[in-house]
Amino acid sequence: MLIAASGACGCIAWRGHVLALPVAVLFPALWAMSPSRLTAVLVSAGYFLAASRGLPQGVANFYGADLWPGILLWTAASLSFTGVHAALWKGRPEGKSPGVGRTGLAIAARYLAALVLIGFPPFGIIGWAHPLTAAGVLFPGWGWWGLVAMTAGLAMMTSRYWPAAAIVLGGFWLWSTATWISPNLPEGxxxxxxxxxxxxxxxxxxxxxxxxxxxxxxxxxxxxxxxxxxxxxxxxxxxxxxxxxxxxxxxxxxxxxxxxxxxxxxxxxxxxxxxxxxxxxxxxxxxxxxxxxxxxxxxxxxxxxxxxxxxxxxxxxxxxxxxxxxxxxxxxxxxxxxxxxxxxxxxxxxxxxxxxxxxxxxxxxxxxxxxxxxxxxxxxxxxxxxxxx
Incomplete structure (x- = not known):
């Protein structure tokens, strides 16, 4: 279920509609809920592969070839995103809920480290589908403070309080959707x-x-x-x-x-x-x-x-x-x-x-x-x- 939900998250968030981007905030929760490193790998791969699903066809168009080279490149591109999240995943002691004490802080810190690594070179060279991109929808006009708020929200999504974080972020999403105006052209x-x-x-x-x-x-x-x-x-x-x-x-x-x-x-x-x-x-x-x-x-x-x-x-x-x-x-x-x-x-x-x-x-x-x-x-x-x- 986690893997399927992660794939759906990547597919919906990255479908080309700017107001759909906040769906990506669900990914950290799914990653943190993973009961094993293998599951974390598959959850991360599901999100990235769904988000970048157009790559095989794009490669085939570019090279005038069939889909196989595109599928190979698509899979290779996912290794960066998946590898970072797999390496930084931390299991919870048996019986513990996410976000309890030091374990919860460690999970949040590890996810924030993943955000940085996939956002900047060398891993960020293929850092597509970055969840921080949704900051512009949830916090339009906030600038750097909006980026800070988005980062905090994503960290909270890895904790036991993720339902409350999702409700708060969802409220910002609804307000933004109701008042959304596309950016203007520069004058002239x-x-x-x-x-x-x-x-x-x-x-x-x-x-x-x-x-x-x-x-x-x-x-x-x-x-x-x-x-x-x-x-x-x-x-x-x-x-x-x-x-x-x-x-x-x-x-x-x-x-x-x-x-x-x-x-x-x-x-x-x-x-x-x-x-x-x-x-x-x-x-x-x-x-x-x-x-x-x-x-x-x-x-x-x-x-x-x-x-x-x-x-x-x-x-x-x-x-x-x-x-x-x-x-x-x-x-x-x-x-x-x-x-x-x-x-x-x-x-x-x-x-x-x-x-x-x-x-x-x-x-x-x-x-x-x-x-x-x-x-x-x-x-x-x-x-x-x-x-x-």
């Missing part, structure tokens, strides 16, 4: 979604760029100062592309923030660039590209080169026209540490582009969007998204 910003599938950024012809510039000029309104395009929208970033775009934006009082790839002999950087009629520059380098498909550190270790570089703790915020903007490219939207790293620098807005063509038939893009919306609500920030499907 607009995100443009595209539907170019896997061809996005792979067409390097000037006709492609000319059409994209025409799209930008067509959607730009009188009050629009910044237009965000999806990840990889510009393909390879070269001096020719930079000049072409700057020339194409002449006469338009707008700056374009768009995804591109910067190539060199050692690999490439997945970046966002800022382009206007007057300048074109690299604005942001992705801190955490997708492991395996993009980030392949073993290539550097073996001297092969190639793959996307991870800037890890670089550029938490970027400056654009006097604003401090937190940028989260695609995969970073599923993780805990990139957003917290950015929030330490007090940004004024969140920009969240992505390229989700490979996630067709899954809820991955919806989950990314829900995660970003939750963090934006927690810190009371406007957010702009731009996705390719």
């Amino acid at each position: 910003w607009m995100g443009v979604d595209l539907e170019q599938g896997e061809s996005l950024g792979r067409d390097s012809t000037l006709d492609y760029h000319r059409d994209l510039i025409a799209t930008v000029r067509a959607v730009a309104g009188e009050k629009t100062r910044f237009i965000v395009l999806p990840e990889s929208a510009l393909g390879f970033w070269t001096p020719t592309v930079a000049r072409f775009w700057s020339q194409g934006l002449r006469g338009a009082e707008v700056s374009v923030i768009a995804g591109a790839d910067v190539i060199d002999p050692g690999g490439y950087d997945n970046v966002m660039v800022a382009i206007s009629a007057d300048e074109a520059r690299i604005l942001y380098r992705q801190r955490m590209p997708v492991p395996v498909s993009m980030w392949q550190p073993w290539r550097a270790w073996t001297g092969q080169g190639g793959g996307a570089r991870a800037d890890l703790f670089g550029n938490p915020v970027v400056q654009i026209n006097g604003q401090k903007v937190a940028t989260l490219i695609c995969y970073e939207q599923l993780l805990l540490w990139p957003i917290l790293h950015s929030m330490l620098h007090s940004p004024t807005a969140i920009v969240a582009p992505g390229n989700g063509w490979w996630a067709a038939g899954t809820s991955i893009v919806a989950i990314q969007n829900a995660s970003v919306m939750a963090w934006a609500k927690l810190f009371g920030l406007p957010v702009v998204t731009a996705f390719n499907r």
Whole structure:
């Protein structure tokens, strides 16, 4: 029953609806109730595998293969989350209830340690489905205090008092649901979604760029100062592309923030660039590209080169026209540490582009969007998204 409940918890919380995220707070209680380490392993695996259930199909779409490689990668990805929770699980002395005396404190402390480990590198590199993400739904506008309250609530869920904690958190959930308003767009910003599938950024012809510039000029309104395009929208970033775009934006009082790839002999950087009629520059380098498909550190270790570089703790915020903007490219939207790293620098807005063509038939893009919306609500920030499907 614990394993089935954990799977249902992961499936419901991570279905792509932001208001469903608080269901994840049940997981710590199920983990703490596990009567053995094996059960704790299966409870943790059930939650993570259910939450990331779209991965096999996404991998199959990306590589044009059948589901088996995706299933293997899905299973391998779960080892980080499951291993941390299995190692930190603590059994209770026979006859003891959870949350009694030192044993209860030890269980809560161990769960808090698991939260930290799965939230930050190295384990946090695959730290999807983090329960703290629900803080933005339960405590919108509370900022860091909301994160503290959420952490305390999750710790209480591992104790004998978990029903009372669940009722309190449920009350916050009901209130938030009744008064929920989605985050606003930053003033003067607009995100443009595209539907170019896997061809996005792979067409390097000037006709492609000319059409994209025409799209930008067509959607730009009188009050629009910044237009965000999806990840990889510009393909390879070269001096020719930079000049072409700057020339194409002449006469338009707008700056374009768009995804591109910067190539060199050692690999490439997945970046966002800022382009206007007057300048074109690299604005942001992705801190955490997708492991395996993009980030392949073993290539550097073996001297092969190639793959996307991870800037890890670089550029938490970027400056654009006097604003401090937190940028989260695609995969970073599923993780805990990139957003917290950015929030330490007090940004004024969140920009969240992505390229989700490979996630067709899954809820991955919806989950990314829900995660970003939750963090934006927690810190009371406007957010702009731009996705390719």
